[in-house]
Amino acid sequence: MYNILICDDEKDIVSALKIYLSSEEYRLFEAYNGDEALEAVRNHDIQLILMDIMMPVTDGITATSKIREESNVPIILLTAKSEDTDKVLGLNIGADDYITKPFNPVEVLARVKSQLRRYTNLGAWDKHSSIYEIGGLMLDDETKKVTVDGESISLTPIEYNILRLLMKTPGKVYSSGEIYKLIWEDDPYKSESTVAVHVRHIREKIEINPSEPRYLRVVWGQGYKIEKSEGNK
Numbered sequence: 001m002y003n004i005l006i007c008d009d010e011k012d013i014v015s016a017l018k019i020y021l022s023s024e025e026y027r028l029f030e031a032y033n034g035d036e037a038l039e040a041v042r043n044h045d046i047q048l049i050l051m052d053i054m055m056p057v058t059d060g061i062t063a064t065s066k067i068r069e070e071s072n073v074p075i076i077l078l079t080a081k082s083e084d085t086d087k088v089l090g091l092n093i094g095a096d097d098y099i100t101k102p103f104n105p106v107e108v109l110a111r112v113k114s115q116l117r118r119y120t121n122l123g124a125w126d127k128h129s130s131i132y133e134i135g136g137l138m139l140d141d142e143t144k145k146v147t148v149d150g151e152s153i154s155l156t157p158i159e160y161n162i163l164r165l166l167m168k169t170p171g172k173v174y175s176s177g178e179i180y181k182l183i184w185e186d187d188p189y190k191s192e193s194t195v196a197v198h199v200r201h202i203r204e205k206i207e208i209n210p211s212e213p214r215y216l217r218v219v220w221g222q223g224y225k226i227e228k229s230e231g232n233k
Helices: 011-021 034-043 060-068 084-092 105-121 157-168 176-184 191-206
Strands: 002-007 026-031 048-052 075-079 097-100 131-134 137-140 145-148 151-153 216-219 223-226
Touching (some): 002 011, 034 060, 048 060, 060 075, 060 084, 075 084, 131 157, 145 191, 176 223, 191 216
Parallel strands (some): 002 048
Antiparallel strands (some): 131 137, 137 145, 145 151
């Protein structure tokens, strides 16, 4: 089953696209601005995005650019006929295709299938993409199992979600506020101390020497990251 994200600030359009795609075995996610789309990509294993261009908060062009910094998931832009310049800009910064409103349901389904087929046939999507490995650290998001050098470790749900977030984008630094908002899905509130406690617990479980971590590093004044390679000191 493929996970598809539909992002449009008009709820009627999101509902219509869900109806068009409901005949297939797709798991559908919703977002109503670019920030919500980016958050969904970080928190779920999304295989395709239908992205409106004109949205409040963060528009589709900006969101596409940010997503391309972290993921190669196919992005199909949803555009109006008057947005030809934006179509070109979107394709130049990494969008894969576009569909012009008003939509033809047959065209929507055909373009979605085409992008998913290309994505999987070219090997861009690993069928085992639920498994994240950094050196001897492995997280299997399907079985929810975490091992260090082959030994299973036990994490609380919050600890697991923080580790998964960091492992999905190794090398990327997340501030305490970003981690708090993404994991607790709430506005930051005393987030620095709250996140620090959970990070310390994770380190105690995954690091041989928590004071000299191989994996989970502090970037002073910025936040936390998982090293891309355990050999990076």
